[in-house]
Amino acid sequence: MKKKVAFYTLGCKLNFSETSTIARGFTEEGFDRVDFSEKADMYVINTCSVTENADKRFKTIVKQAQKVNPEAFVAAIGCYAQLKPEELAAVDGVDLVLGATEKFKITDYINDLSKNDFGEVHSCEIEDADFYVGSYAIGDRTRAFLKVQDGCDYKCTYCTIPLARGISRSDTLSNVLKNASEISEKGIKEIVLTGVNIGDYGKGEFGNKKHEHTFLELVQALDQVEGIHRLRISSIEPNLLKNETIDFVSNSDSFVPHFHIPLQSGSDDILKKMRRRYLSGLYVDRVERIKETMPHACIGVDVIVGFPGETEEDFLETYHFLNDLDISYLHVFTYSERENTPAAIMEGAVPKKVRQKRSKMLRGLSAKKRRAFYESQIGTKRTVLFEGENKEGYIHGFTENYVKVMAPWNPELVNTLHEVELTEIDESGLVRFNFIREALFA
């Protein structure tokens, strides 16, 4: 009887791409992959260290698996497993905990899947995580997350990712291009480039600290790959998003006009305390350059509220900075202390209530910005990639500049690209449209 394995992934696109690659390894070993809600012989949980209450979430997911099959073998991998291996191993029902280097060799650590009395830990010092493993995930058959880079050499004072994922290192350009072709041969229309600090692409490509290629060279090379209709840059540090890259994207047929750029704070004092590698002025330059070359571009912004020492003035400076900036939406993160980070022992902790109030204000601003951006696109002609899920009788899709549209469910539209004219924003905040032209790419 083929053994069954199920996966649960927390966190970022990078985690999803790695789960997908690890799952392919199980299939090659003769396992059947089943949904996490189904009975399986083994459950693998790919953890995240950034998720709020990561520990509570993890315990709930383990309980969920045990409820379906109390005999099943449970393994924990990912960033939280690298940071807190013993803590996860002590959770009732956990049999195996693997760190950043071991996770890709997980099938080497399992034998007859009989449960262990206590979680077995195979974890390394993060310094040993200096090699690169490529991966990609095919989401809902319409877009793929392609990992191009891992780890980070930056030292932002609130962040645990370098502790969980190690130094900055990149896939070889030839391997990225091979993966991209492989994905497009599967009929996937959109590739999302993912990593930890993808703007640092090229570093450690051949296991050393040198930059063999730049991010711009990666973008230029991917732009030449046949059969890829859309390339989307997931998130990129402002100081690593060069004007040349912005200009190249503005003239590219495959790279879409959508940028997600972490800001974190609009106050230069707070940016310095965060040890970010830019000040607000550079951020304004990037946004202006994007909007000059691509007025219809969508710009998403990460921002943290409640960082230690953030006064009401600092917060209002951030609020007005964002309010005045021509951006399209915000991802708002409420600061929470992370062990072993410099910020966790900084003075001036902001009361939780104040953090929540500030977070609420910025989420309100994000809704206003997204509405204004969508309104600015009404009447324009765009291309929509339709997704594969029937959501209560409707099909959703995204334009190249990340406007979310909806239409009555039609299975023939799945994974097709259509030229449309955006007509109105409906009561759910999504955009309606008229079809202009049948599928550009069947």
Ligand code: SF4
């Ligand atoms: S750039 Fe900063 S916030 Fe981003 S992963 Fe690196 S250390 Fe963390």
